Amino acid sequence: MDIYQHFRKEEKPFIDQVLSWQEEVGRSYQRKLTDFLDPREQKVFSSLIGNNDDFRWRLNGGSPSSERKRAILAPYYEEITGSDFELALLEASYPVKFVSLGHRDVLGAFLSMGIKRKKLGDLIVRDGFIQIITAAEIASYVRMNLTNIKKASVNFEEVSFGQLMEKGEHWQEKNMTVASLRLDVLVKEIYNISRQTAVQFIEKGLVKVNFRVVDTPAFMLEQGDLLSLRGKGRSHVKEIHGLSKKEKWKITAEVLK
Template sequence: MAGSEQKEKIIRFYKGTEGAETAVKLVDLAEQVKRSQKFRLSGFLDPYGQEIAETVAANYPGIRVDFHGGYHGAERQRAMFIDEAFGGNPDFNIVVIKASWNGQFEHIGHRDVLGALMGQGIERDRIGDIIMGAATARILADEQMGTYLLDNLTQIGHSGVSCVLDDLSNIAPKEERCKEIRATVASLRVDSIAASGYGTSRSHAAADIAADKLRLNWQPVKNAAQAVKEGDVLSMRGRGRVEVVEIKGQTKKGRTVVVLKRYI
């Protein structure tokens, strides 16, 4: 398939979805790699963006994609498209800035830190994970943005903060807790699977869908009746992810047996 056809095929697939803008950026990076036979680096991507990057790489023979977010288990990661003939070992150019404040007088949360960054006009893809600690926040960023934060991030909310360049090795790998759930459901509707995975009722799950809280494969769920299949991933901010591991068949009463994994 010609390059222009590959490009149009991918952009058309994501057109009208939450990932449309990301798809255009990533396809452009892949096209640049194809021409230069070297590598190109994306901004920080959420899991859905990473899925798009994998789709893009799969449509460009001779190009592979690697991911890194600064530490093991990072949710937001940069994608690197690399020509397989390229012999170099390029760097992901990720740094971590440690912001500190007086915890006796102010409680600062993840949302406050992100709000302070966005309030400075920083684009979201310049920032990776934000790891909260005791009166500290470790902010993953690209190298250029890290330098900017050292000079300009002086306040979060009403609190003054001081920033230093930290070492990536100081970030502990993220350990995901996981529990297996075996359930029987009336159908493979997304509200039914979400109810089993998150331990709630179908009506509650439907309300979460109506409130745009639930994602299926990192895309908004438009309809509670949407079907799920093996390998699908449900996610809800603050409540973790649920993976549909196996669909085992039906019981004598006509209910479907499913095996789910919930990551917290």
């Protein structure tokens, strides 16, 4: 059976990577700790490894609700604990009366240091505090070099995960019936814009699916996909219920408010 037929064409490189991890762990009997995986990558990883009795695996991003998580793939006889994921929680404060910071500002400052996104887990900015979950191996480098964000001076310190803040996000459900699972159709319905405008946004590279730019209006969405439209926020294909009697798709989406 061709394993690739169950996934999207553009996911082949990641599938090959997961299969190589599995082969490596099976051959060397040494566990593999990955970088942070986005939700779609987590789904692909868990689908490929499945219930294989030769391996034990877990995902962890700092809390059960974490969006981005590291994975550990280990021989079946090994125990996996939370400390094995080598996570660090960094926290800094900033004066909310004098500067306004958002998720994009902090992420931009982080990436400007030359660190790859896959080394960064969830990022929380609220109530005058910034919390960044990173791979432990880069925590000291971040603390020493990330000292300014926008016009604010910041001083990051490592704190315990018991101090991890809730994201404070509110997702609003939206039930809809659509003729197709095409990206342009869903963007139109979720963001209440015209089909033509949705197509223009997509072709201009303003739409991401699972954190990757998709510029093809005919791209087919699946349950669990995360969407973002620049300037209009994020959304989530929470559930695809199936076809109605009129051959239209019944869908529950979530929009981040």
